[in-house]
Amino acid sequence: MGKDRLVYWLALSLLKGIERFNIADLLERFGSPEGVFSSSGSSLEAYSPELARSIRDFNSWDRAEGELLLASKHGGRIVPYGFPGYPAALASIYDPPCLLYMKGLEWRDDLPSVGIVGTRRPTPYGLRMAETLASGLAGMGASVVSGMARGCDSAAHKGALSAGGFTAAVLGTGVDLVYPGESRKLYEEIAEKGTLISEYPISTPPLKHNFPRRNRIISGLSRGLVVVEAPVRSGSLMTARLALEYGREVFAVPGQVTSLRSSGTNKLIKDGAGLVESAADIAGALSISPARVEGKSEERPVQLEGDEMLILKALKEGPEHIDGILHATGLTAARAATLLLQMELKGFIEQKPGKCFLRRV
Numbered sequence: 001m002g003k004d005r006l007v008y009w010l011a012l013s014l015l016k017g018i019e020r021f022n023i024a025d026l027l028e029r030f031g032s033p034e035g036v037f038s039s040s041g042s043s044l045e046a047y048s049p050e051l052a053r054s055i056r057d058f059n060s061w062d063r064a065e066g067e068l069l070l071a072s073k074h075g076g077r078i079v080p081y082g083f084p085g086y087p088a089a090l091a092s093i094y095d096p097p098c099l100l101y102m103k104g105l106e107w108r109d110d111l112p113s114v115g116i117v118g119t120r121r122p123t124p125y126g127l128r129m130a131e132t133l134a135s136g137l138a139g140m141g142a143s144v145v146s147g148m149a150r151g152c153d154s155a156a157h158k159g160a161l162s163a164g165g166f167t168a169a170v171l172g173t174g175v176d177l178v179y180p181g182e183s184r185k186l187y188e189e190i191a192e193k194g195t196l197i198s199e200y201p202i203s204t205p206p207l208k209h210n211f212p213r214r215n216r217i218i219s220g221l222s223r224g225l226v227v228v229e230a231p232v233r234s235g236s237l238m239t240a241r242l243a244l245e246y247g248r249e250v251f252a253v254p255g256q257v258t259s260l261r262s263s264g265t266n267k268l269i270k271d272g273a274g275l276v277e278s279a280a281d282i283a284g285a286l287s288i289s290p291a292r293v294e295g296k297s298e299e300r301p302v303q304l305e306g307d308e309m310l311i312l313k314a315l316k317e318g319p320e321h322i323d324g325i326l327h328a329t330g331l332t333a334a335r336a337a338t339l340l341l342q343m344e345l346k347g348f349i350e351q352k353p354g355k356c357f358l359r360r361v
Contacts, residue, residue, distance in 0.1 A: 003068060008033035009080040010064035013098050014201070015054045019213070023081050023098045063201075070202040074176035075191070076103040089113065093220040093246050097199035101175040104195035108166050111143040112288050115222035115243070117215075117236045118152025118229045119261055126152055126229030126261065128334075129253050131159035132341065133226060136279025138165020139345045142288050143194075145170065145221045147214065148187070150180055152228045152236075157186060160194070167194040170218045172211040174204040197221075215239040224249035224286045226276060230264040237264045240273070249285055251276045278341050280351055307331060308339050308348075312359065315349060319356035 012018060012033040029047055030036045036044075037055060044052035071078055079085040080099045087107045090096050114137050118130055134144045134156040144160035146153040148169035160167035169190050173179045175198040178187045190196055199217065200210060215238055219225055225243040227250070230236035240250050251274040255262020269275050274285055283289070307329070314320060314328035326336055340357060343349045350358045 005032075005034070006068060006078055006080070007061070007064050008037060009099050010067045010078065011058065011061060012036060013199075014060045014064060015051075015058060017050055017054055018098065019095070021048070021051065022094065023096060027082070067201055070176075071101060074103070074202060076101050076175045076196075076202070078102075087221055089223070090217060090220040093216070095216065096220065097217065099199070101198045101200070101202065102195055103175045104191040105166070105193070107168070107195055107197075108143055111141060111166060112286060113143045113145050113168075113222045114282060114286070114288075115145040115218045115225040115239070116152070116156035117146055117218065117225065117227055117239050118156075119231065119234060119236065120149050120151040120153075121261070122151045122155075122229045123255075123259070123261055125255070126253075127155045130155035130228045131162075132338065133228070133253075133276070133279050133282070134159030134167075135163040135165075136341055136345055137282060137288070138163035138167070140279065140283055140288050141165075142283070143168060145218055147172070147211075147218055148179075148183060148190070148196075150183075152230075154183060154186060156228075157190060157194075161189055168221065169194070169196050170214050170221070171196060171198040172200070172214045173206045174198060174200055174202045176202050177205070179206045211235060212238060216242045219243040219246055219248060222248055224251060224282060226251045226253070226282060227265050227268055227273075228253045229255055229261045231260050232264045232267055234264055237268070240268060249274065251282055251285070253277075277355075278337075278344070278351065280341070280344050307335070308343055311336065311339055311343060312348060315357060315359040319352045319358045322355040322357070325357065 030039055041052060044055055078099055079102055081096055085106055088109050116130055116134050118126055130152040138144055138160040143166040144156055145168045146156040157167045175196050178184045215235055219239050219242040225240055225248055227236050227240050243250050252265040252268040253276050255265055276282060310329040314325050344351060348360055350360050352358055
């Protein structure tokens with residue numbers, strides 16, 4: 001796309017009140033951002049007096065041109081609505097951003113996307129679950145979407161990256177800023193192996209009101225959304241509500257009934273969200289299969305290692321309950337849960353209802 005056209009898109013994104021208009025409807029009426037700015041006052045008034053007033057008062061053309069230079073300077077790119085590189089799932093919601101600032105790899109429309117979110121102050125259980133679920137899903141070929149906040153979000157990104165998967169971080173700041181500051185290493189790894197996404201101009205600071213709005217992008221990008229650990233009043237539950245409005249599947253990880261950090265997730269389950277114990281639960285509900293992972297025909301055959309062989313030997317004939325596996329192997333519950341998930345992803349075992357497991361080989 002030419003520079004001049006991008007400037008019009010940037011100008012449109014900088015219009016006061018633009019977030020209150022549906023970009024698809026606006027383009028259908030005026031054809032393009034250039035058409036919006038070149039339309040007569042009477043046409044704009046007929047469509048919306050508010051839009052007409054914003055166009056009349058607009059004086060940020062220099063800023064729009066400056067955004068092009070700044071995005072390039074910081075290694076980012078600008079992707080307008082409806083153009084190649086703009087995520088198809090996000091374009092389908094009723095209030096998509098008119099453009100995205102992106103840094104890193106191209107968005108992968110070919111991968112099923114799962115959002116994983118949770119509190120910024122999780123318990124060790126919440127951190128472990130966020131990372132384990134993300135790692136499992138990424139190992140199956142899903143992309144993991146989150147917000148790079150402290151706590152569960154960062155754990156989800158780390159889990160996806162540890163499995164060699166694709167992850168997208170949706171920021172509430174400009175795509176050039178690292179927030180929180182201690183996440184620079186994670187930011188740089190996502191920029192190299194995944195993608196950073198924002199609808200906010202370059203160098204937009206972490207303003208409090210930006211984060212609730214960015215949550216709709218996390219939900220919009222995702223086929224399903226998992227809330228790991230969150231209070232009833234939290235941004236994570238807001239993201240879940242948006243996911244439901246967009247027709248996405250919502251899942252929640254159960255937690256202790258006495259923990260405020262799990263009060264929101266437990267409520268989601270009461271209200272009908274899918275209860276999640278493993279990545280396989282999410283994959284099954286969303287029809288995600290390990291067979292989706294492509295381009296690895298020369299890899300070594302998947303093999304079992306160490307304690308995984310103990311578990312396989314414990315699974316003799318028919319389904320075996322988790323308690324029987326623990327008794328036969330002497331493993332801790334936490335260690336066994338991790339190994340069982342790994343073995344399920346490798347295709348050696350299958351989980352049945354009631355925490356029972358069955359050999360597939």
